[in-house]
Structures are given as structure tokens and as C-alpha cells.
Amino acid sequence: MTVERSGPGEPVVIIGAGPVGVMAALLLARRGVRTVVLERHQDVYPLPRAVATDDEVRRILQAAGVGEEFATIARPSNGLRLLDARHRVRAEIRRTGHGHHGYPQTSMFDQPELERLLRDALARHPECELRGGVEVTGVGPDTAAPVRVTYRDDEGEHQLWADAVLGCDGANSLTRDAVGAAWEDLRFEERWNVIDVRTKADVRCWEGVDQICDPRRPATFMRVGEDRYRWEFRLGDGDAPLRELIAPWLPLSYDGDFEVVRETQYTFRARTADRWRSGRVFLLGDAAHLTPPFIGQGLCAGLRDAHNLTWKLARVLRQGADERLLDTYESERKPHARHMIRLAVAMGWAMTGGQDGAAALRRGLLATACRIPGLTAMAGRDLSPPLTAGPLVRRGPRRGLAGSHCPQPWVTVDGRRTRLDDVLGDSFALLTAAEPWPSLNALAQGLGIRPIPVGDLGDEGTLAAWLRAGRADAVLLRPDRVVMDVVPAGGLDFTGTAAWASVLHTTPRLLPPEPTAHPLRSATR
Incomplete structure (x- = not known):
């Protein structure tokens, strides 16, 4: 050995x-x-x-x-459509354009x-x-x-x-x-047939995902590439041949090129390990x-x-x-x-109907919800929730920005147009709504970074508006661009420095001096 x-x-x-x-x-x-x-x-x-x-x-x-x-x-994909058993559109959840990131x-x-x-x-x-x-x-x-x-x-x-x-x-x-x-079982298990196809046929699609809300044979369809498509069908008794299953998306009597890249059966499960580290x-x-x-x-x-x-x-x-x-x-x-x-x-139970006695109720609730103005637009936003409070997410009495991701606009630095993260690098980042004050400079020095006034970034005001909406004068970003701590609007300093500083480093150099007055405010008081 x-x-x-x-x-x-x-x-x-x-x-x-x-x-x-x-x-x-x-x-x-x-x-x-x-x-x-x-x-x-x-x-x-x-x-x-x-x-x-x-x-x-x-x-x-x-x-x-x-x-x-x-x-x-x-x-890029347009989002998700919910279709009934006759392929009539019941709702669209649009995910177009550029998101928060x-x-x-x-x-x-x-x-x-x-x-x-x-x-x-x-x-x-x-x-x-x-x-x-x-x-x-x-x-x-x-x-x-x-x-x-x-x-x-x-x-x-x-x-x-x-x-x-x-x-x-x-x-x-x-x-x-x-x-x-x-494993901790989160109570979902279904067998599905997954089929990847390559074809030059004029497949009917809307450049997004179709979810067929049919309790008898729920299905999912999406275009993956220029000539690549995927169908997923929940397995049941006496399933029809492949051509019959995908016929609603193909031209009538189509008999041209049709390569099945992969056809396999999966058991979709919902589980999480009870511990992730030893x-x-x-x-x-x-x-x-x-x-x-x-x-x-x-x-x-x-x-x-x-x-x-x-x-x-x-x-x-x-x-x-x-x-x-x-x-x-x-x-x-x-x-x-x-x-x-x-x-x-x-989403799976609501869209496919599930296989229990409450399936009809869920489908009815889904149909009702999709008719509420603005609800489908809300569903199309970022699905990922903020991180919960902890040593590296200092959340005050108001939820605010802590635990959420900083947006990533295009910025202009030294005449060069680039994405924000390419300017921030791989370390921590300190964004401020104004010129940084002494305690922020001391904190930045301890982390080996420099404070960045968002007004200097040439981002058309995106970050300033984000800070303003979050009622923050400054935010400390982790290397994964999650907001770790916030200076609230009108505040003097970050509130939880001592707690996260001891976790991040073994030296006391991260701890800033006692808070001092914000220079932009001391002149007006």
C-alpha cells in the first residue's frame, strides 16, 4: 500500500x-x-x-x-407554464431578463x-x-x-x-x-421516466418549462439546447409508447429525425442528511x-x-x-x-396532483392562486431565501439586508465596464453610502480590505438605491456576497462586530475602536 x-x-x-x-x-x-x-x-x-x-x-x-x-x-429560459390535461395554459410564472445577481x-x-x-x-x-x-x-x-x-x-x-x-x-x-x-425523509417519493431527445423537428415550445398538471399523467417538458429537448412523465400503469406521449409537442404525423439521447427511470425523493459534518x-x-x-x-x-x-x-x-x-x-x-x-x-404536489386524497383540493387551490393579480409575478422572483441569523449573519430587530445577497450590477471603474464581483475580488467587501468614517476604515484595515463608497462605482445608482431600501448606511459583505452585518441608517457602526470577529480570526486586530460619530452627521447636529 x-x-x-x-x-x-x-x-x-x-x-x-x-x-x-x-x-x-x-x-x-x-x-x-x-x-x-x-x-x-x-x-x-x-x-x-x-x-x-x-x-x-x-x-x-x-x-x-x-x-x-x-x-x-x-x-436563457422564459420561466414556467402550468398547463392542464388538455395543454391549455392556466398560469405563467415568468423569469425573464436579468435577476438580482x-x-x-x-x-x-x-x-x-x-x-x-x-x-x-x-x-x-x-x-x-x-x-x-x-x-x-x-x-x-x-x-x-x-x-x-x-x-x-x-x-x-x-x-x-x-x-x-x-x-x-x-x-x-x-x-x-x-x-x-x-437520511431524514421529507415525505416525497415518485417514479418518473426522463427522456432526452435530439431532433430538428419544429417542436412546439415557448422557450421555457411546461408543467402538465394532469393527475392521470403529470409531465414536464423543456427545451434544453438548439436541438435538445427533455420530457419527464410520472410512471403509471400501462404507460403509452414514447411517440404517443410526446405527440402533443410534435408536428402532426412527424416521422423525421428523432434521436433518443437518454431514457431512464428516476425515483424523485426529498431527503436531507441529519448531519453534514464530523x-x-x-x-x-x-x-x-x-x-x-x-x-x-x-x-x-x-x-x-x-x-x-x-x-x-x-x-x-x-x-x-x-x-x-x-x-x-x-x-x-x-x-x-x-x-x-x-x-x-x-410545487410538485400542487402541479402534479400528488397521489393522496387531498390532490383535488391542491389543484383547486393552485388554480385559484394563479388568478390572484401579481402572485405569479411574485413567484417568478428569486426563490432563494436569506440565510437565517447566526454568527456570520447579524440580524437586528428588523430583518433588513442581513443574510441576503448583495445585488450585482454592472459598474464602471477606471473607465472599464465590468461586473461588481470582479471589482470586489474574492475577499470581504465593505460598501458605504458615503465616504467611510474612522471606525469603518479601522474595520476594513483589520479585514485587509478597503471601504468602497457606492457612489464611486458608476452603477447608475443601483447599490445606493438598494442600501436606501434596506435602511442601511453601510454593509459588510462576506466572500460569498452575503450581507454579514449592517450599519443602519442613522447608526454609528456595525452592531455585532465582536461576535463575528472572534470567529473569523484569532487576533484582536479585527475589532475596531469605539464608535465615533458619522462625520456627515456630526456637522449637522
Whole structure:
């Protein structure tokens, strides 16, 4: 058996080179953390699986340095239509234009293309090493650092010792067993047939998702690419042949090209692991949660996991942050993922009718709700809720901006037009509605950043209006662009500095001096 021990700055071992695992490696590499990614397959899995992403995840792809490349393979979607059994439109939930994060609210893509894009980016980072064609056989038994990972390849057995292990190894995760986690059932399980087709036929579609609200045979249809389409049908007794099922979308008597890229049966489940971490071993993606696909958030949730965890892990490994910082991964992501899963379950039951005695009542309530003015427009907004209060989200008596994401407008800096996050970089950011006052300058110095007056960004007033609507004079943004703390309008300073400063760093340098009067206000009092 080969035993590998690395030198100073031991690597993070990532189990699984799907989009979540590779995303985690890329985000860690941008912070100087070395990774070894272990993957069963030598190459990208060739068949399509995930097909949709939202604007928040497009922003995460930008953070990983692949945002522009992803734009070349993505196709904006119009949103969601609810159709009855005769394919009459009952409601439209529009998700057009650019969302809060600066990208189309919904984008369609081909997962193999995304995975190749991510792996190409991984190959450009010397901090990342991908080992394909290996089978991980064990994690631990001790999950405190350093953690032992054993794997097998053509040359025999190997051991790696790592400062952290990220289990991105899917629903049948070996890592989940290592942390002693069990599934919590959120009470949804249905068998569906998923069919991916390539054809040049004039398929009837509206460049969005169709949900057929038919209790006898609920279905989902979407256009994925230029000549790529997906149908999903809930399995029942005596299902019709494929051509008969998809006939409503094809020209009459169409008998031209029609390639079935993939046809497979899935069991859609709603589950979350009861624990996501043990010591330095973490669960991400399908290893931590499973969701029905009705709001297109399966892969999105896993990429959010990677974005939330990686900056915290890098800060612990490279900057000596308190180990408690790692506790916030599960405490922030688990409630968020559970909320999104329950929303997907509710949407699924409402749209497909479910299979219980309340199905007819749900369909009636849905039909009534869709006739309420403005409700479908509201449903088309950002589905992702703010993070709950905790050590890294300082929320006052009013909810305000804390825990939500900062918007990402286009800005102009030194005559160059670019996206906000490209200006802010990978660290914390301090945005102010006016020239920063002494205590903000001291805080920024402790974090190694500089305060940025939003009036200097040339964003046509977007950020100033956002601060004003949130009744804030300044906000402190985390590296994942979540608002960590707020100076309320008319306030003197951030309210919870001492609480989060002790988690972020071991030195007292983060603590600013006593609050002083806001210079713009002291002159008028």
C-alpha cells in the first residue's frame, strides 16, 4: 500500500469530480488551497442529467472564473407554464431578463458540457490534481484532521492524509457513512421516466418549462439546447409508447429525425442528511440532500454548498480562523436546503396532483392562486431565501439586508465596464453610502480590505438605491456576497462586530475602536 503525506499546507481531498466537487476545488484554488480530487470515472459522464440553473448559481460560476465560458453554452429560459390535461395554459410564472445577481433568472444547459468546462478550468490550476479511475474505499475512521482517505486504482491500494475531506460523492455517498449521517425523509417519493431527445423537428415550445398538471399523467417538458429537448412523465400503469406521449409537442404525423439521447427511470425523493459534518469531513450536494426537480434546484443547491463552505475552510486552513467558523456551514446551508426541498415538494404536489386524497383540493387551490393579480409575478422572483441569523449573519430587530445577497450590477471603474464581483475580488467587501468614517476604515484595515463608497462605482445608482431600501448606511459583505452585518441608517457602526470577529480570526486586530460619530452627521447636529 502506498501512503502519501504532503508537505506544509496539506491538501483538501475531494471525493467526486462532478460539478459540485470540481467547483469546490476551483473555489479553494482561488484562495491558494491545494486539493486532490478523486473520481471513479476517467472522463466526464456523457449523458445529460441537470439542465437548469438560476442567476445566483451563474454568479457562483463567475466566482470560480468560468462565468463567461458558461455563457457560451447556456440558453436563457422564459420561466414556467402550468398547463392542464388538455395543454391549455392556466398560469405563467415568468423569469425573464436579468435577476438580482446580474444574470438571466433561469438558464438551460447540458451537464456534460458544463462538466468539461469545469474540468478544463481545473487543469489550469496547479493547486488542483484530479485522479480519475479510482475507487475510494474508506474515510477515517477518525474524522479529526489529519483525515485518512483510502482508495484503490490499477496500481493497488493508496492512503492520503488530508486536513479536510469534502464528500461530493452523490446519493450513495460513502462519506455520509463516515460522518455517521442518516437520511431524514421529507415525505416525497415518485417514479418518473426522463427522456432526452435530439431532433430538428419544429417542436412546439415557448422557450421555457411546461408543467402538465394532469393527475392521470403529470409531465414536464423543456427545451434544453438548439436541438435538445427533455420530457419527464410520472410512471403509471400501462404507460403509452414514447411517440404517443410526446405527440402533443410534435408536428402532426412527424416521422423525421428523432434521436433518443437518454431514457431512464428516476425515483424523485426529498431527503436531507441529519448531519453534514464530523470533524474535518463534510457532505456537499447529493451526499447531503436530495430534492425533486420541480423548481430546478438540485445541482444549484450543491453549488451553493461549495460556495458557502470553501471560503470558510480556506480561512481556517490558511489564516488561522477559529474552528467554529466551520460550524456555520451546516447551520446556514441545511435550513436553506430544507426550505428549497419543501418548496419543490409543494410545487410538485400542487402541479402534479400528488397521489393522496387531498390532490383535488391542491389543484383547486393552485388554480385559484394563479388568478390572484401579481402572485405569479411574485413567484417568478428569486426563490432563494436569506440565510437565517447566526454568527456570520447579524440580524437586528428588523430583518433588513442581513443574510441576503448583495445585488450585482454592472459598474464602471477606471473607465472599464465590468461586473461588481470582479471589482470586489474574492475577499470581504465593505460598501458605504458615503465616504467611510474612522471606525469603518479601522474595520476594513483589520479585514485587509478597503471601504468602497457606492457612489464611486458608476452603477447608475443601483447599490445606493438598494442600501436606501434596506435602511442601511453601510454593509459588510462576506466572500460569498452575503450581507454579514449592517450599519443602519442613522447608526454609528456595525452592531455585532465582536461576535463575528472572534470567529473569523484569532487576533484582536479585527475589532475596531469605539464608535465615533458619522462625520456627515456630526456637522449637522
